[in-house]
Amino acid sequence: MTGDRLVIVCTANMIRSPFVAGLLASRLASSPHVRLRIESAGTAARPGAHATSEVQEVARAYGLDLGGHRARALTDGILQPGDTVLCAERAHRRVVLDLRPDLVSSVFTVREFARRAEAVCARGGASDWPALVRAAGREHLAGPGGGDHEDDIVDPVGGSRTVWRDFERQATLAVSTILGAVSTLSGPATGTIEPRPLTRREYRSRRAGDPFRPVMRGA
Numbered sequence: 033m034t035g036d037r038l039v040i041v042c043t044a045n046m047i048r049s050p051f052v053a054g055l056l057a058s059r060l061a062s063s064p065h066v067r068l069r070i071e072s073a074g075t076a077a078r079p080g081a082h083a084t085s086e087v088q089e090v091a092r093a094y095g096l097d098l099g100g101h102r103a104r105a106l107t108d109g110i111l112q113p114g115d116t117v118l119c120a121e122r123a124h125r126r127v128v129l130d131l132r133p134d135l136v137s138s139v140f141t142v143r144e145f146a147r148r149a150e151a152v153c154a155r156g157g158a159s160d161w162p163a164l165v166r167a168a169g170r171e172h173l174a175g176p177g178g179g180d181h182e183d184d185i186v187d188p189v190g191g192s193r194t195v196w197r198d199f200e201r202q203a204t205l206a207v208s209t210i211l212g213a214v215s216t217l218s219g220p221a222t223g224t225i226e227p228r229p230l231t232r233r234e235y236r237s238r239r240a241g242d243p244f245r246p247v248m249r250g251a
Contacts, residue, residue, distance in 0.1 A: 034138060034162035035114030037069045041128060042120035045074030045103035047087040048185050048203065049120060052142055054096045055207045065217040066161045073106040075127045086188070090200055108132055116165050118142045121184040137169035141183040143202065146209035148172065153213040160217055 038056070042049035049072035057070040081103040083091075091098045104110070108131040111117065115132075117139040119125045128139050140148070148168040158164035185206070188199040 034116060034165045035112070036067060036161070037071065037112060037115050039111065039115055039117045040070070040072040040120075040142070041075060041106055041117060041124045042072075042185075043074055043076050043124070043187065044081065044189075045072055045077040045105075046081055046084050047189060048187065048199070049074060050083050050098055050101045050103075051087050051091055051096075052118070052120075052185075052203050052207060054091060054098060054101075055094060055204070056210065058096060059207070059211055060214065063214060066214050068161065071110075073104050073110055075106050075124050077103040077105040079104050084189070086196065090196070094204070106131070111135065114138075118145050120187070137173060138165050140168065140172060142185055142210075143206045144172065144183040146206040146213075147183075149213035150209050153216045158217060161214070164213065164217065 038053075040049040040053040040056070053070050053072040056068075060066055060068060060070070079102070083098040083101040083103075088098045106127065111128070111132045113134065115135060115138065117125075117128050117135060119128060119139065119141050122141055125139050125141060129136060145168055148171050149164055152158050152164055152167040152171070157167045185202045186195060186198050188196045191199075
């Protein structure tokens, strides 16, 4: 059974997982189709650690405030039956399944889930979130797909500006694709869900007001 909880996992729970979780939570908050409890954790996290200053700066460009984030370590007690788990890397998926092998059909990398969700919804293969996760899980178990590290979100810690741009691009594109898939559930999107994270330039040019106000592209 697929529940309403989504857990995003990376290594330290200081960069990738809080950023992806924050984007998804803020954009899905007004979705008429999906109500998810979105959390994050790290396979080697130091509990209580802050999000890095670098990712906080990136997050602010998308209207997110990660200043209150505190890292927590992934344990089998955090994961529950029916959870959907999206990992920054395939290595994290193996850690999750070592803890909870019963979640084998609902654990993906973020980028893999985005790719599979997009394909499922393009075929009209899901009407709600549980159906979407189940269909993506069947496709994963039938053939993992992907190659090399194309399904991983790069870890930018200690990296150059180029690596940080790669992280930002990979994470936001995956979130955008997931939001696009969700917007097709239960019929056409109603216009109350933002179909993708706005770009930095779009946020800078937005008129003063609620930074989380949904904005449709082209509106």
